[in-house]
Amino acid sequence: MKKQKLWTKDFLSISLSSFFLFLSFYYLLVTLPIYSLHELNGKPSQAGLIVTIFLLAAIVIRPFAGKWIELYGKRIVLISSLSIFALGSLLYYFANTMNGLYLLRFFHGIGFGMATTAAGAIVADIIPESRRGEGMGYYAMSMNLAMVIGPFLGLTAMEQWGTSVMFSICIFTAFFSLFSGLIIKLQKPVKTSSKVVPSIDNKGLRGLFEPTAISIALVAGLFALVYASILSFVSVYAKEIGLIEAASYFFVVYAIVMLIARPFTGRWFDQYGANVIIYPAIVCFASGMVLLSMADTSLSFLLSAALIGLGWGTLFPSFQTIAIQSAEPKRRGLATATFLSIFDIGIGIGSFLVGVITTKIEFSSLYFFSSFFILGGLAVYYALHGKKTSLKNKNESSEPLLKANG
Structure with a gap:
């Protein structure tokens, strides 16, 4: 084909x-x-x-x-x-x-x-x-x-x-x-008469949000709480531990690893499904946070950037793809809006919480405990989406056997 x-x-x-x-x-x-x-x-x-x-x-x-x-x-x-x-x-x-x-x-x-x-x-x-x-x-x-x-x-x-x-x-x-x-x-949308009664899909909150995207968006928002601590404060942390020169290369390493991994992770998502990609990516993200919390040299600091880039750099597009695939084609715009809105709320809340928490504990402790929070996300992802995907794959794999026996 x-x-x-x-x-x-x-x-x-x-x-x-x-x-x-x-x-x-x-x-x-x-x-x-x-x-x-x-x-x-x-x-x-x-x-x-x-x-x-x-x-x-x-x-x-x-x-x-x-x-x-x-x-x-x-x-x-x-x-x-x-x-x-x-x-x-x-x-x-x-x-x-x-x-x-x-x-x-x-x-x-x-x-x-x-x-x-x-x-x-x-x-x-x-x-x-x-x-x-x-x-x-x-x-x-x-x-x-x-x-x-x-x-x-x-x-x-x-x-x-x-x-x-x-x-x-x-x-x-x-x-x-x-x-x-x-x-x-793009192809121009087909014009409809103004007299047509709006679809039930466009009434109330369903007209502003796409319900099928909410569960995976909540998962993404959960991980965004941690990612906000990287996006906004990793340079501050680098200064605290005396690695300010390495801080400017953190996102460079992040991007290089992401660029190398992207062709493979995207194809594997299409071939084997979301779970095969997302579970290892969560573990990789958590491992990067642990290493970041213990970083005392430029090498360990940048190695943590590589692990985080591989983990989070895989998770975000995977979550967005799931949100879009879950919706009907005509509601993909709403699915995208729903996903990004909840994700941005996670970033906003995360930035605020990090500012509050770091007045009580050091960044190294925050990043260390964040890794357990990420691993807890394994259960949240399984409950909100991964379980459904596993059941779907199991049913699809059993259909040929049922037809053969029938």
Whole structure:
């Protein structure tokens, strides 16, 4: 049987668009708190709100974005959201007060939330069904690469070239994301009469959330609590243990391992199913956290990055693929919105909890105990999804025997 094509123009375009979108996100994630403290004379607590307000806007808007995708089509929502995001990037030049920056961050977060929802729904339709795990893995890789490049580029721009150049680069990345989105060509949705009575699926909360995606989204949100401690605080921890020079290479190693593993893990997901990939990835993630908690040399610190990159870098696209596959094709936009909203809530809560917990215990202890939390996630995944997958595979494998005996 001929292998279905994955690397189409539309797939490359949506991956590039997401890469530049997330590049801008991570770029501002590390630079705006510093900008608010040094340029706007803000307080540390105010600087923390810059990230919270942005994510809050994205979380609030995503269910509505999923609904709008059903009504108006994926491409219209994508282009509209990327336009909002690009406009928001232009306005940073004029945000000269903390309150003005808060308002802009909320506006910018709306564009981000809509764009990530629409892009996830589009890529789910573009990827061939037989290569869904592989394709989603490569798509997620574009976002993970942005996580590596964005902070490095942002801090370099701020330190070497100043605020004006920093915001100019932000504008460039946002508009490149919009340009890549404009290249995408999708089939226009079939127009329906305005007199048609809305489907029961579109009424109430079911019109804003996709129920089939909630269970796996809760699993992802659970692991996001721990991942938030890596994303936001691993550089702080590195400074504490005297490995600040190695900190800049943490996500580089993370990305390299992820790049090497992605072609294999994606194909294995498609060939053997989710459980074969997810259980080992959870153990790998937990092992990386244990090693990170005990790291006292650059080698052990970066080896933990490799294990975490292999573990979490496999888990996230696998969870998102499950969320999309569980939903009907027409509700993939809502499934993506539901998944990302719950995941972002996990990141937000995790960042807050880490800030509170580390006033009581050291980062090394936090990372060590987090590994047990991750291993506990094995049971949660099994209860919410893994058990159903095992039963389904067992039934499918027994069908040929039943037919033969029949």
